[in-house]
Amino acid sequence: MVPTAASPEPSSPQAPHGPRQGLAALALGALGVVYGDIGTSPLYTMREVLNPANGVTLQPTDVIGAVSAIFWALMLVVTLKYVVLILRADNRGEGGIMALTALAVRAAGHTPARRRVLLLVGVCGAALFYGDSVITPAISVMGAVEGLEIVTPTLKPFVLPISVTVLTGLFLIQRRGSAAVGVLFGPVMLVWFAVLGIAGVHQIAMTPEVLQALDPLRGLAFLRDRGASLLLVVGALVLALTGAEALYADLGHFGKRPIRLAWTVLVLPMLALNYAGQGALLIRDPSALDNPFFRLFPPALLLPVVVLATLASVIASQAVISGAFSLTKEAIQLGLLPRMRVVYTSAHAMGQVYLPAINWTLLVAVLLAVLGFESSSALASAYGIAVTITMLITTVLTFFVVRHAWRFPAPVAWGVTAGFLVVDAVLVASCSLKVMQGGWFPLALGLALFMVMATWRRGKELLNAHVMGDDPPLRPFLEALAQDVGAPRPERIAIYPVSQPDVVPPALLHNLKHYQMLHARNVLVTVRFDEVPYVPEDQQLTVEALPAGFWRVLIRYGFKDEPNIPSALGRCARHDLQFDPFLASYFLSREVVVPATKGSTSGMARWRRQLFAAMARNGSSAADYFRLPDNCVIELGSRVQL
Template sequence: MTNSSSLPAHPGAAKSGLAALALGAIGVVYGDIGTSPLYTVKEIFLPATGVALNAHNIIGAVSVIFWALMLVVTLKYVILILRADNRGEGGALALTALATHAVAGKPRLRKLLLLLGVFGATLFYGDSVITPAISVMGAIEGLEVVTPALKPFVLPISIGILAGLFVVQRFGTAAVGKVFGPVIVLWFGVLGLVGLVHIQQQPEVLAALNPLHAWEFLSERGWKLFAALGAIVLALTGAEALYADMGHFGAKPIRLAWTFLVFPALALNYLGQGALLIGDPAAIENPFYRLFPESLVLPMVVLAALAAVIASQAVISGAYSMTKQAIQLGFLPRMEVRATSASEAGQIYVPAVNWALLVGVLAAVLLFGSSSALAGAYGIAVTLTMLITTILTYVVVSEGWRLPRWVAIPATLFFLAVDLLLVAGCAIKFFDGGWFPLALGLLLFIGMSTWARGRELLMGSIRAEGLALQPFVENLALNMAEGDSVNKALRTAVYAVANPDTVPQALLHNLKHNQVLHETNVILTVQFEDCPWVSEQERVQVQALAPSFWRVTLHFGFMDRPDVPRALALCEAKGLRVPAFETSYFLSRETVVPTQGAGMAGWRERLFATMSRNAGGVAEFFCLPDNAVVELGTRVQI
């Protein structure tokens, strides 16, 4: 949906706005993939990969990196997948919503795709733990190049930087965000420049631009191909961020930033590291920092640390955004979501996620101890996410866009083959640390799927035990018309319910125990749609049920802020006035009682009951005024 008010007034404004968005995209989107040169080349030539350090293999390895960036990032993500936007939003859950909408008439396939997409989303959290750890440690390990005496300080300095990064999250990223773009532009400029200097010294490395060298390198590996691919894939980590952050910047700025700065800088730096190793194989100890003269290593450690913090910030912010989407799509319980900017709706802070990520990141740093050890854990979550993205994109283009199968199938098979090779390359690192992000993802998947299934069972139980709303209010109105006396409160009562077709328990309590009925009674249901935003024109549905009774349905996108009082003010244009200072909100807090039956396994029902007890408050989530809320508890068996 296009907002005409956001269109630039003249071409100069368009260029200025596009340039600003491209600068922002460089700072946020490309921080992760931009720090990959810190450790990728070194990992390729470790003894475990079986790749001998000679000119032939160096050129072949750099060629594979170059063409992997070209095929996976440029062709797959920048050119193709950025087209699959959900009203401007991208990422695992946005793509899942598109895919499930495309197969809405096929319930079994829809459920399978939903589970697949949720699993892909949980893998992002694993990436959100590994990325800060490996990026910051890879940067700080440059101190060892300055002098080996500083090696004992690498771990404590890394922990201090990471802890500080998570502690300051509650203040928001608006101020820091202003320097993200310029710092990363400087970072990529330095990457490209130093790479160019070394290419001039060893121009034979330019042979890596020939894809035949990549093919020879891969075909010569034999059964050790997967070990080499498991290291090369480190150059691609961060590719998913191109798609996930599309909603913040738009596809065009992301494409421009990649084409004219990021890709050239990365290509030049990898070629430069290859040239360095051809001339000085001993530089394999740390080929990135050996690109620089000794006098510049320490300044580069500082710049690399800043770039690593920015890369970490990108995935942390992404985890907050993913959590908000998951809550509103019904895959996570409500939790506190704080807005950290009055002007930028996307800048949020989720305390529970922040501290959980901090614990996970510190555990990863202490468990693995170095960027090389962390490299074993890195990649498997990313490549599985890439594979899931390819599958979901096929469903969108074939079922949603109705692209001819003869076009969609060959393209999908090509990218599936690439993704499966990369997954296999990372899978052999399972026992070297690859289990870590997968275990995190599996735990989250169990939690998210349990919550979604539990809510489904809970709604079914409420629906089965509840009274039908329409006949109830009609009989009540008829009895009152015939002279039944019920005390009337001269206020508006809003009864928030999950099922709009049953009588709210709070309404029954009011009639039975308080013997009172409000002058205006609103049966309110909030629905979250599988699109990121819902316009105000589509926000409210109002239906008159009987005298004094109305049914209101509010529609929000999974990126909208669910401000219920503000949305109810829109009802006046549809004939229902909900006065802000004369309205009481009646909420029902269900206490889940696990029972024996066909619902879920006993341990999952107990897990759901625990999650339900610890879910955030409805009033805070829906922005309800504290002094106008009445909560009533009910026990529901599932």
């Protein structure tokens, strides 16, 4: 529903994330979760921007110009776009590409065609996030471990095996959840940013002329002088911006004020000081370009800094991996992916989930990236294209929010977003030059995920249409049952979870056919996931009494809620439906999808039908997903040709 009053920052209820914490504590937590990725960018960004292959010299003018370009890119893209504008576009307190997509679709999707296009755009952004989830752990950990080469060149052969070991260990501990070590994220990153700033100040004090980089004209002149190499340099500048999407994605965990406070008070100043410090060092010693970050430190401190950098890179990776888990859960509940096993790793913090299938898939992809590219410099070529396309998609969706949800006039909406659209388009174009050097890797991952999501959604539409066409309508069926009063009914409750509430569940038909039995009370339960993060508990249930001892229950969840059918049914007493869990049996209809023959006109190519059938067979059980008790579930299946 579109708000009736225009507001640049509509108030929205915060998601139920437990006890309210103080602003300082939330800002400290944001350091670990939100800013891990962008906080480790100094490990490799300056080296790639000033790479001679980009047509850059190491003259003081170019070095100062590069520092200025990085600083003002942070100001324009991160501060103005994300901190000032995008954080305002919250979906009932939640952020991230899926939340923004749902908000834009709900506000601007007045026609089915527009809703479909906006949803496809959002799904594309979500799919590309998985490419980032692979590259970020690989480049962050390798960039940190490569500091060992500066400690002593004899350790260079150990960089790759140590990186593989660290990454493997990171994915192995995911099943234990991040709560145990999460309390350390904020303090470790606080130390990390302090080290970034102190190292930068030390170098700036020796070469203060680098502070000329605060003049934006120096950055513009640096970019103007690049000529034909401009896009190559801009593609390297993107490395300083990766992680900006995390500001918005973690909005629901921390809120606007802590994220903004952490950025303006600590993260931005420390990043600016460190980039300026690297520039000061390179003005004095151009040979430090091989690894300007670790060259900031004296030999005695190198090993502790390598350890600290590795910890920071692990934290940055953890944030992206956790984001992939959360995004997958949201995609499942929005009907974009098949059900998977979801493990809730915390009894206190909502949103902390672990998906084994995603975890092991990401591990394999990350190890392939590390072993295939072999260095952070090579990975830098693969980094950026997926992130920048996601940034562009975020800006496009934000336009529809500004125009239709906040109801600003079209000229204002275009004025707010047009500049960012141009910047994002330039970033995408610059990163596209690196497609053949490695950018194809995250794009291929994103394309594969997009095809999976599109195939699953289309297959479910066709399957639901098949069920609607083959199964009898519910109301006449119940009216006929109401006339048959002779058969005895066991004093139990039969629960039928169904996706289509207006037709007779196949499990009920099988029950009557094979067992010739009807329970005293029969409850048809339909779960709907709305395009909002959370649905308040008092608005989740709709209960309707039907003929012949039947009830229809609609349970509404948001795409971040934890679905639990028994828990929801336990609240039906206020609606005159008495539910005793010890008298309940759950009858599930399980359709085994079989790809139809070549002559089928199902609306999907044969290979997509085969893919959908494979996903349907291997998806997790509805009993597990909806928390049904194991000893009370009866599954009755049928084969469906699609």
